Each structure stands twice: as C-alpha cells, then as structure tokens.
Amino acid sequence: xxxxxxxxxxxxxxxxxxxxxxxxxxxxxxxxxxxxxxxxxxxxxxxxxxxxxxxxxxxxxxxxxxxxxxxxxxxxxxxxxxxxxxxxxxxxxxxxxxxxxxxxxxxxxxxxxxxxxxxxxxxxxxxxxxxxxxxxxxxxxxxxxxxxxxxxxxxxxxxxxxxxxxxxxxxxxxxxxxxxxxxxxxxxxxxxxxxxxxxxxxxxxxxxxxxxxxxxxxxxxxxxxxxxxxxxxxxxxxxxxxxxxxxxxxxxxxxxxxxxxxxxxxxxxxxxxxxxxxxxxxxxxxxxxxxxxxxxxxxxxxxxxxxxxxxxxxxxxxxxxxxxxxxxxxxxxxxxxxxxxxxxxxxxxxxxxxxxxxxxxxxxxxxxxxx
Numbered sequence: 001x002x003x004x005x006x007x008x009x010x011x012x013x014x015x016x017x018x019x020x021x022x023x024x025x026x027x028x029x030x031x032x033x034x035x036x037x038x039x040x041x042x043x044x045x046x047x048x049x050x051x052x053x054x055x056x057x058x059x060x061x062x063x064x065x066x067x068x069x070x071x072x073x074x075x076x077x078x079x080x081x082x083x084x085x086x087x088x089x090x091x092x093x094x095x096x097x098x099x100x101x102x103x104x105x106x107x108x109x110x111x112x113x114x115x116x117x118x119x120x121x122x123x124x125x126x127x128x129x130x131x132x133x134x135x136x137x138x139x140x141x142x143x144x145x146x147x148x149x150x151x152x153x154x155x156x157x158x159x160x161x162x163x164x165x166x167x168x169x170x171x172x173x174x175x176x177x178x179x180x181x182x183x184x185x186x187x188x189x190x191x192x193x194x195x196x197x198x199x200x201x202x203x204x205x206x207x208x209x210x211x212x213x214x215x216x217x218x219x220x221x222x223x224x225x226x227x228x229x230x231x232x233x234x235x236x237x238x239x240x241x242x243x244x245x246x247x248x249x250x251x252x253x254x255x256x257x258x259x260x261x262x263x264x265x266x267x268x269x270x271x272x273x274x275x276x277x278x279x280x281x282x283x284x285x286x287x288x289x290x291x292x293x294x295x296x297x298x299x300x301x302x303x304x305x306x307x308x309x310x311x312x313x314x315x316x317x318x319x320x321x322x323x324x325x326x327x328x329x330x331x332x333x334x335x336x337x338x339x340x341x342x343x344x345x346x347x348x349x350x351x352x353x354x355x356x357x358x359x360x361x362x363x364x365x366x367x368x369x370x371x
Contacts, residue, residue: 004136006085007111007118010064011134014109014121017059021052021107022125025092028052029101029126036099044095049073052091056109060087067111070243072212086112086239090212094187103127104185110215115237120216122189131193131220139223141197148226151201152254154262160184160191160203173262188248192217195250196224202251202259206231211243217250227256231263300333301326304340304352313353324352 028034028048035047053073061069068086087109092098094105103126111119122131131146133139139146151157155176162184166175181200185191191203196217214228215238221228228250229235236245249259302324305315315321324340327333333354340352 007134007137010085010111011119011121011132013060013063014111014119015130015132017056018107018109018121018123018130020059021056021091021109022123024048024055025052025098025105025107026125029098034099044099045073046092046095046099048098049092049095052107053089056089056091056107060089060109068239070211070239072210081239081243084113085118088112088212088215088238090189093189093213094185097186102183102186104183104187104190106187106190108187108189108212108216110212110219112215112238115239117215117219117238120219122193122216122220124187124190124193127190129190129193131196131217133216133220133223135219135223137223139196139220141193146197147224148196148221148252149198149201150254151252152258154178154255154258157201157255160194160200161205165204165206172265175262188213189217192221192228192248192250196221196226198224202255203248204231204250204259204263205248206263207247209245209248211238211245214238214245214248221250226250226252229256229260231260233260233264299326299357300328300330301355301357302333302336302340302352303355304350306350322352330354330356 025048028046028051036044038044050073053071057069057071057074061067064085064087066083066085068083069080069089070086071089071091073091074080088111090108092105093108094102097103098105103124105126106122106124106129108122109120110117116135118135120131120133122129124130129141131139131141149158156178158179158181160181163180166178166180181191181194185194188203188205188209191200192214194200195203214236218228218236228248230245231247231249233249234246249256249263251259304322304324305320306317308314308316322340324336327336337352337354
C-alpha cells in the first residue's frame with residue numbers, strides 16, 4: 001500500500017480499536033475490586049491496563065501482522081520493534097486517575113514509520129473526547145477540526161505544568177503570571193491534546209517521558225498547527241534503543257519559541273534517570289495477579305564506572321568498575337541501580353547499568369545455560 005492509503009486505512013482501524021479498548025476500560029473503571037500493584041516504585045498498574053493492552057495488541061497485530069509493537073505494558077523486545085511501521089500503545093494513560101475514579105485518563109495509540117508519527121488516536125471515554133490525526137491531514141476532536149490557540153505571550157498564558165516548577169527559586173528570571181490548569185490531568189496525552197484543541201495554550205514537563213506518553217499527541221499537536229518537542233526544542237525521533245525522550249513542551253509556534261528560550265538553560269534532575277523498568281514479560285505481570293506458576297530467579301547484576309564518552313558504553317578503566325551487587329529480580333536491581341545512580345548526579349561520565357544475564361557460558365563444557 002502507498003503511505004497515504006495505508007495511513008487512511010490504519011486510522012480507520014485505530015478509531016475502531018480505541019473505542020473498543022475504551023469500552024473495556026470502562027467496565028473495569030466501574031468495578032469496585034480491580035486488582036492493582038506497583039510494577040516499580042511509584043508506578044502503579046491495574047489489571048485493566050493489562051487487559052486493555054491485550055485487547056489492543058490482539059486487534060492490531062491480527063489486522064497488521066507485519067507491523068511492529070511497542071507498548072507500556074509489554075516487555076521491551078527489539079524483535080517486535082524492527083518493522084518499518086510500528087504501533088505504539090499506552091493502554092491507559094493516567095492510571096492514577098483511573099484508580100481514583102477521576103475522568104482524566106485515556107487510551108493512546110500511535111503509528112510510527114521509521115521513527116516518525118504518521119497516525120494517532122487519543123480516546124478519553126469519561127470525558128467523551130476522541131482526538132485523532134493523520135500526517136498532513138489535520139487534527140480532529142470528535143470529528144471536528146481543531147487548532148492550537150493564537151496566544152503569543154508568556155504573561156497570562158494558560159499552561160498545564162507543575163506550580164512548584166514555576167515558583168522554584170533557582171530560576172534566574174522569575175516566571176510571569178500564568179493561569180495553571182486545576183485540576184491538572186495525570187495523562188500527558190490529555191494535556192497535549194488540550195493544547196492541540198486550544199483549550200490550553202501550553203503544556204510543559206521537564207521530567208523524562210516514554211514514547212507511548214507522547215507519540216499520538218505529538219502528531220495531533222503538530223497537525224493542529226502547534227509544536228511539540230523537548231524543552232530544548234529538539235524534535236522527537238521515536239522507537240530508538242531506549243524508547244524515551246528527555247522532556248515535553250507543547251504549544252502554538254509563537255508561544256513555544258518563547259517558552260523554549262526560557263527553559264533551555266535549566267539543568268534537569270539526575271542525568272542517569274532512565275525510563276521505567278519494563279523487563280517483566282506479560283506472563284510475569286500476570287503472576288502478580290495471582291498466577292505464580294513457573295516463577296524462577298533471574299540474574300541481574302548492577303555495575304558502574306566512568307565512561308570514555310557519555311554516548312557510548314566504553315569504560316575508562318575496567319579495573320575500577322564498581323560492582324554494586326547481584327539480584328534475583330529486576331525490582332531489586334532497579335532499586336540498587338537507582339541508589340547508586342543518585343550518587344553521580346554531578347558526574348555525567350560516571351554511569352551505572354543493569355546487566356540481565358540471560359545466557360551463561362560454562363567454559364569447561366562449552367555449554368550455554370539460559371536463565
């Protein structure tokens with residue numbers, strides 16, 4: 001299929017799947033006993049996230065078996081991400097809001113081609129808002145064309161961000177008076193779509209975001225006449241080795257330029273901070289829901305050292321490697337890694353890593369042992 005024809009057909013598919021996924025999420029939303037757990041510290045997940053993820057994957061991969069797959073609730077696997085066109089899915093963006101019974105959560109599905117967004121749908125069932133866009137064809141809310149606001153001044157603009165960030169004493173020049181979104185949606189995708197529709201002028205976060213937090217809404221903002229980039233003004237390239245971006249700034253073109261200029265000099269928190277740990281497979285997630293069959297210890301090793309270049313994993317001195325420890329679960333390893341990484345905030349060259357030893361070689365026999 002030609003790209004435009006494929007995009008049109010894929011958008012039709014996404015509309016249908018997003019609404020079906022929304023209906024399933026609503027069934028869980030109205031239940032009083034939905035199972036929840038932490039997949040890592042301060043990152044909750046519910047059985048609804050997993051069920052919606054499974055439904056979306058079944059529908060999309062059945063319809064397009066030659067496409068790739070990248071999702072928040074599925075273990076990262078390079079084999080599922082190397083296709084020319086790749087689905088990117090957040091089955092429930094705003095899980096905390098979902099758990100509280102608040103309306104600010106959504107299903108987000110995007111389609112990438114060689115790292116660039118071509119189709120996107122964000123469906124917020126409780127809000128009765130469905131946003132969609134196709135590259136070069138505009139952005140829409142419930143079938144009506146939308147566009148970003150024409151706000152071109154910081155003073156008095158309406159922004160979705162953390163109040164504590166704006167009032168932090170470290171800013172060399174105080175922020176002007178702005179209208180802050182209250183309540184502020186948990187879901188990054190909703191925040192960005194509200195900018196695309198002109199409901200708010202800008203959305204800003206200086207915390208790192210995963211690809212699935214951004215892909216469909218980046219396209220929707222762009223097709224609505226706005227700009228969505230990192231706070232440094234960097235355009236997004238998705239589905240790289242680590243599916244994450246350093247930050248998010250979305251606004252109309254004039255306001256985006258002003259806000260980006262203001263925040264470009266900010267120093268982000270811990271440069272070693274990475275995206276959430278997603279080593280668990282879907283089966284392991286289900287074990288959290290009560291099925292412990294087949295549980296086994298896996299070997300995770302946490303090490304660190306000073307790199308020759310921060311863009312490469314080549315250590316200055318292998319004799320100076322810091323061995324933090326060996327751990328049976330990814331969570332234990334992640335907690336150890338995080339503790340070690342926090343000690344290196346002022347030294348970008350000193351980095352810590354988690355090594356998942358899934359294959360061991362016995363030199364005496366030459367046998368490979370899988371763990």
